[in-house]
Amino acid sequence: xxxxxxxxxxxxxxxxxxxxxxxxxxxxxxxxxxxxxxxxxxxxxxxxxxxxxxxxxxxxxxxxxxxxxxxxxxxxxxxxxxxxxxxxxxxxxxxxxxxxxxxxxxxxxxxxxxxxxxxxxxxxxxxxxxxxxxxxxxxxxxxxxxxxxxxxxxxxxxxxxxxxxxxxxxxxxxxxxxxxxxxxxxxxxxxxxxxxxxxxxxxxxxxxxxxxxxxxxxxxxxxxxxxxxxxxxxxxxxxxxxxxxxxxxxxxxxxxxxxxxxxxxxxxxxxxxxxxxxxxxxxxxxxxxxxxxxxxxxxxxxxxxxxxxx
Amino acid sequence: xxxxxxxxxxxxxxxxxxxxxxxxxxxxxxxxxxxxxxxxxxxxxxxxxxxxxxxxxxxxxxxxxxxxxxxxxxxxxxxxxxxxxxxxxxxxxxxxxxxxxxxxxxxxxxxxxxxxxxxxxxxxxxxxxxxxxxxxxxxxxxxxxxxxxxxxxxxxxxxxxxxxxxxxxxxxxxxxxxxxxxxxxxxxxxxxxxxxxxxxxxxxxxxxxxxxxxxxxxxxxxxxxxxxxxxxxxxxxxxxxxxxxxxxxxxxxxxxxxxxxxxxxxxxxxxxxx
Numbered sequence: 001x002x003x004x005x006x007x008x009x010x011x012x013x014x015x016x017x018x019x020x021x022x023x024x025x026x027x028x029x030x031x032x033x034x035x036x037x038x039x040x041x042x043x044x045x046x047x048x049x050x051x052x053x054x055x056x057x058x059x060x061x062x063x064x065x066x067x068x069x070x071x072x073x074x075x076x077x078x079x080x081x082x083x084x085x086x087x088x089x090x091x092x093x094x095x096x097x098x099x100x101x102x103x104x105x106x107x108x109x110x111x112x113x114x115x116x117x118x119x120x121x122x123x124x125x126x127x128x129x130x131x132x133x134x135x136x137x138x139x140x141x142x143x144x145x146x147x148x149x150x151x152x153x154x155x156x157x158x159x160x161x162x163x164x165x166x167x168x169x170x171x172x173x174x175x176x177x178x179x180x181x182x183x184x185x186x187x188x189x190x191x192x193x194x195x196x197x198x199x200x201x202x203x204x205x206x207x208x209x210x211x212x213x214x215x216x217x218x219x220x221x222x223x224x225x226x227x228x229x230x231x232x233x234x235x236x237x238x239x240x241x242x243x244x245x246x247x248x249x250x251x252x253x254x255x256x257x258x259x260x261x262x263x264x265x266x267x268x269x270x271x272x273x274x275x276x277x278x279x280x281x282x283x284x285x286x287x288x289x290x291x292x293x294x295x296x297x298x299x300x301x302x303x304x305x306x307x308x309x310x
Numbered sequence: 311x312x313x314x315x316x317x318x319x320x321x322x323x324x325x326x327x328x329x330x331x332x333x334x335x336x337x338x339x340x341x342x343x344x345x346x347x348x349x350x351x352x353x354x355x356x357x358x359x360x361x362x363x364x365x366x367x368x369x370x371x372x373x374x375x376x377x378x379x380x381x382x383x384x385x386x387x388x389x390x391x392x393x394x395x396x397x398x399x400x401x402x403x404x405x406x407x408x409x410x411x412x413x414x415x416x417x418x419x420x421x422x423x424x425x426x427x428x429x430x431x432x433x434x435x436x437x438x439x440x441x442x443x444x445x446x447x448x449x450x451x452x453x454x455x456x457x458x459x460x461x462x463x464x465x466x467x468x469x470x471x472x473x474x475x476x477x478x479x480x481x482x483x484x485x486x487x488x489x490x491x492x493x494x495x496x497x498x499x500x501x502x503x504x505x506x507x508x509x510x511x512x513x514x515x516x517x518x519x520x521x522x523x524x525x526x527x528x529x530x531x532x533x534x535x536x537x538x539x540x541x542x543x544x545x546x547x548x549x550x551x552x553x554x555x556x557x558x559x560x561x562x563x564x565x566x567x568x569x570x571x572x573x574x575x576x577x578x579x580x581x582x583x584x
Contacts, residue, residue, distance in 0.1 A: 025407075031487055032406025039399035039458055040414065046433070046455035047421055053432035064435065110328060114321040127570045128329040131336065134566045134573070136516045138534040139559040142541055143339045146548045153338055191332045192577070194325070199578045248425050251518040255538050272427040277523065282431055289428035296423050 058287035075287035098182025099246035107193035129191030141255030200234035343552035377536035392457035400465025421459030444527035505576030
């Protein structure tokens, strides 16, 4: 880009490019802009403008009917000052623990077992592994609300193996509702993480594994020295995808717990909707949405930076 | 030799178990959907007769016909629009030099990180002002915009990797940029286009927040909206809920299974490039 800018603003020696060539280049640039313009216009009108409008609303007090009033950082102060809202962000981090850290840990252990071996029937297995990620989250929520119901299949299995004390109303329990939602997230994302990591492992040259074995490395050393460094970029990608999923889980919360019991599963993504369309505090809801965006932005940047440079 | 075979068996076992964990709960839903309805009993067991009539019952009770029709309208139109807009945009970013090109690309890329939650409030109030609330067109426009960031990024990486000889040969023959795009480049882009189609279709079908807010007037609703509302009414009628859930998910599952190679390719390489 810089070179084209310079070329456009500085007179080009006549011997290299006459006025004809310069006109040609300008025409080409115009054609390029023409191809980009429709998408850009669409993107600006339906994404960028609403986003900046949201940022503006986050500095206002507004109920959707009476005129907006500029209140500066008041909405952000209310969020920081309220235990309920701070808890909602804390819940998001608990969910990241399940969606990202638990998913990644399990997937890495499985990949460690797998090593460089080729899996038979991978096309079919991959189709199955992706399924929980593809299926409509509302459907996933409805399905798990049944699976985790007080007399649902999960509790039936627990009772059948003699763990009667463990059976409970998972999604209606103050202590267990948030981890239950988290485990649904792990179920949704585990296959995706596994397939991406397997794709990464299969790009590792097999000689590296042979060399490690010749050096007498055990399975743990082999995993730490060969597998883990080989899938670094896949780990970064899975982290970004799963963190984003953990922070944007409106659908799942909406159909499983609605933030309850009490406020035990309230998350920012659900509070934006509730505050905006039921409470009618649009300024606060917008501020919550902006904070959510910042959180996604910061966590994505933190994850992607190290391997971009390397 | 023995250890490698043991290794291979463990590996096969591990992946198969993971696939089973993914599929078994869904099979449970399938069995539940065929049980006798309205029992308030959520335990799973194979009944002596399959109640396929559950599907017909929820079709009427949840108004799923209308809901699925709306969802198809939204997803198909949004997918077509996304492809139509992101192909030329990716082409422009890959093959043309113009001022601010990289800045515009980064701006589009940032769209991958914008959550719907940060757009929905202004969208609702602005769309209501221009008559796009309670209108499928409003949902289509937003879903298209949400798909564009990925679509443009995805097509740009294809066009950057497409062999320059094709473009050069076209130029030698005096073909203009549009002919080069449509006649020479796009025929080689079929796998990438299919990946874009399946991903956009799945994402726009699955979204709940945008249609829930945009169509809050209640005149029109998408399939996920209908299922969520149905659960509100029939909270413990698990056989009916399971049947409605299956009908809601069936279109995305079918599209996904038909195009599953493209889907996997899109997620795997798209994600790694990002």
